[in-house]
Amino acid sequence: MSAALHLAKPEDLDRLMTLVAAFHAEMAIESTEESRKNALAPLLDGIPLGCVYLIGPARAPLGYIVLTFGWSVEFGGMDAFVDEIYIRPAVRKRGIASEVLIDLPKALAEGGLKAVHLEVDREDESAQRIYQRARFEPRERYMLMTKTL
Template identity: 75%
Template structure:
């Protein structure tokens, strides 16, 4: 992969905070920095519920992907959810996300995952095409529904 992946560690938190703030600004997600830090820190400290991969050079990552873990009877075991994926605007269109979405599922499958899910904005046709090319398929009978607690 031209944009190598590495698991983010606690010392990456400040660098990651900037990337996540960039994604949230683009996506219209409102979250104050303290909430963001509290949500990210446990993932970097090794909780079993998910992980963060930084994309590219350690000192200046090109982006990140956050995977959260769950359990699916339907898929026969542990599954994952691409919670967030972000590539810096200046380096988009270079195939980084395509490479990521080809390599990451293979690595996760080797680690025991049975399925990987994601959600995409219904109006974001560019992202939909990317995910379709990477082998993700819409589930016609299902839609993601959420309730904030």
């Protein structure tokens, strides 16, 4: 199955909102429709801090991936963080997420990106295997920490 990527645009908001709501429900992420819309709309409008790709057919996406961009002295330039990646349950275990996580970083590297990061639940061995197949490696000395503002 092809994991074709389409850069999401403002007209994709409704399709994306449905997918994000499903992901947040599955992962028990507390969010409101308003907060999801407020977070997604600037990305779809072209804010340079991140982007959203629809995975699969643009009219009936199989999932999405959200990237946010930053700058890293350690990695020597622009880096990205996979903020969210979601594949509809009915089409999981077909290699779609792996394909996205292998192909998208290659394309981003051609654009000058130096590193892509993600976080994964320490107990989610299935997700860890997917990420390791795509050559993401744990950074044993580091732990992601957050301060909510």
